[in-house]
Amino acid sequence: MTDNYTQKPVSSQPGMPGEWMPMPQVQSSPNCPPGLEYLAQIDQLLVHQQIEILEVLTGIEMQNKYQIKNSLxxxxxxxxxxxxxxxxICCGPHRGFVLHITDNSQQEVMRVVRNFKCCAGCCWCADCAECGFEIQVEAPPGNIVGYAKQRQYFWKPELDVQNAEKDTILKIRGPCCLFCTMEDIDYKVMTPDLKTEVGLITKQWGGCFRECITKADNFSITFPQDxxxxAKATLxxxxxxxxxxxYEQQKNNNNS
Structure with missing residues (x-):
């Protein structure tokens, strides 16, 4: 089953003009789609999910929103x-969705698509086409630049980061302990042969109140500047x- 969505305009975005990273003076090219010039100059991203008050008060799943920042x-x-x-409401974190990613002029520069799969989520059979979570990355919308796919695992979460041709360019390896800790949790970004660590995706510990009351999470992503x-967009x-x-799955289980 596939969901089709059309972009809806954003009425407003958080952040005053001075709080936005200045537009880099870099020309777009086939290797740098328009809108991704920001990514060419950085080696870290901070991803802050916004707290939805209505969701906290009612428990009704709301559409997620994220602020994406540089290290400053x-x-x-x-x-x-x-x-x-x-x-x-019915599928929770298993739902299909489209994530629209806009720049400081509210121009959509990226689109992330996850189609609904009724059997997805089981880590033991994720290598089966219909059983693994998968997302498609477009930049600009309509131009596929990569994919990310859940892989089969038993103890440590594993994902493949792929290019537009579905060749694996990076692998993600998570830790054994994902929840029973009050500290940051690292997911290693590895080369395809698993011999070299080139970056990290870190789930940041938000404190007892935030972790227990909301589903809003904070992450950081580090990678080589070059x-x-x-690949940065796909990460x-x-x-x-x-x-x-x-994390949405775990918190959904805790609230059920």
Missing amino acids: GQQIYFAYEESGCMHR LDVK LATNILIEFMI
Whole structure:
């Protein structure tokens, strides 16, 4: 089953003009799609999910929103989810969605698509086409630049980061302990042969109140500054997949 969505305009985005990263003076090219020039100059992203007060008060699943910042705290992008209300209520973190990622001029520069799969989520059979969570990354919308896919695992979460041709360019390896800790949790970004660690996706500990009361999570992503911008964009989308696949699922279980 596939959900089709059309972009809806964002009425406003958080952050005053001075809080946004200045537009880099870099020309777009086939290796740097328009809108991804920001990523060419950085080696870290901070992903802050916004707390939805109505969701906290009612427990009703709302559409997710994220502020995406550089290491200085300047906002680079704003991301907002588009999904069906019944899908959010009935399917929770398993829902299909489109994530629209916009720059400081509210121009959509990236789109992340996850189609609904009724059997997805089981880590033991994730290598089966219909059983693994997968996202498609477009930059600009309509131009596929990469994919991220859940892989089969038993103890440690594993994901593949792929290019537009679905060749694996990076692998993600998580830790054994995902929840029974009050500290940051690291997911190693590895080369395809698993011999070299090149970065980290870190789930940041938000404190007891935030972790217990809300589903809003904070992450950081580090990578080599000279990494291809398309790979950086796909790592950002992989972070969102991890957030849905593991942490929204866990908090949904705790609240059920």
